Amino acid sequence: MSAASIVLNADLHCHSTVSDGLLAPAEVVRRAHTNGVDLLALTDHDELGGVAEARATADELGLRFVDGVEVSISWGDDQTVHIVALGVDPMNAELSAGLHQIRSGRDSRAGRMSVELDRAGIHGAYEGALKYAGNPALISRSHFARFIVEKGYARDVKSVFDHWLAKGKPGYVSHAWASLEDALRWIVGAGGTAVIAHPGRYRLSKAERLELFGAFKDLGGRGIEVQSGSHGPDDVREFATIARNFGFLASRASDFHGPGESWIDLGKMPQLPDDLTPVWSVLI
Numbered sequence: 001m002s003a004a005s006i007v008l009n010a011d012l013h014c015h016s017t018v019s020d021g022l023l024a025p026a027e028v029v030r031r032a033h034t035n036g037v038d039l040l041a042l043t044d045h046d047e048l049g050g051v052a053e054a055r056a057t058a059d060e061l062g063l064r065f066v067d068g069v070e071v072s073i074s075w076g077d078d079q080t081v082h083i084v085a086l087g088v089d090p091m092n093a094e095l096s097a098g099l100h101q102i103r104s105g106r107d108s109r110a111g112r113m114s115v116e117l118d119r120a121g122i123h124g125a126y127e128g129a130l131k132y133a134g135n136p137a138l139i140s141r142s143h144f145a146r147f148i149v150e151k152g153y154a155r156d157v158k159s160v161f162d163h164w165l166a167k168g169k170p171g172y173v174s175h176a177w178a179s180l181e182d183a184l185r186w187i188v189g190a191g192g193t194a195v196i197a198h199p200g201r202y203r204l205s206k207a208e209r210l211e212l213f214g215a216f217k218d219l220g221g222r223g224i225e226v227q228s229g230s231h232g233p234d235d236v237r238e239f240a241t242i243a244r245n246f247g248f249l250a251s252r253a254s255d256f257h258g259p260g261e262s263w264i265d266l267g268k269m270p271q272l273p274d275d276l277t278p279v280w281s282v283l284i
Contacts, residue, residue, distance in 0.1 A: 032266040
């Protein structure tokens with residue numbers, strides 16, 4: 001039986017405390033194993049620091065594991081897009097240097113976000129977010145969101161993004177991440193398979209999405225998340241069609257960050273449409 005024909009409970013996008021998740025890498029792996037996941041990728045934001053711990057735990061449990069990372073890029077008119085890199089060599093020098101370059105911008109962005117939130121009446125946001133992040137180089141909007149919930153300005157992390165941190169809201173600031181060209185060069189150079197993360201979340205027109213998918217494919221991108229924790233049935237149908245039309249491999253991913261904060265738990269997504277070629281056909 002070929003890898004493409006094997007039905008797996010694969011979860012190829014999740015996060016740990018090494019970026020903006022709530023659980024340590026080993027805890028993420030144990031939860032995935034308990035949930036019946038067969039193949040797992042840890043994909044922290046712009047950081048590979050958790051994959052060694054996660055892989056060691058996966059080996060202990062007999063869980064197949066893929067080294068991964070979620071790379072932040074800038075696309076078009078101030079749009080942040082995430083590219084999941086699967087099966088990369090975590091010791092690759094060019095990838096490591098590129099990720100370090102991306103992380104170096106997170107602290108400056110956080111400072112600007114804090115100024116904007118202070119103007120909106122939310123004070124001490126940088127210090128509050130840093131308490132959750134632990135490391136200025138890893139500070140993210142999720143850490144600000146947790147602080148804003150803690151202070152009672154929103155009922156949960158999801159609503160923080162809608163009312164405070166999304167584009168056009170009081171705490172949003174633009175930021176230049178990596179280019180699509182650089183990200184794909186790093187990923188492919190590190191032996192990885194590049195996948196567009198949760199495409200349904202980007203505020204792009206149909207024409208802008210097609211432009212992104214075409215450029216991504218031309219630069220060596222190979223996959224797209226069809227089943228994502230943030231995708232509804234209409235999204236699944238749309239991106240299944242995109243996968244067929246572009247010849248993309250299809251990925252299945254929860255984008256799990258932690259209990260109570262995520263759309264769906266590890267390994268709990270529906271299976272991919274039968275006619276799509278899963279991305280794990282090139283990973284196992």
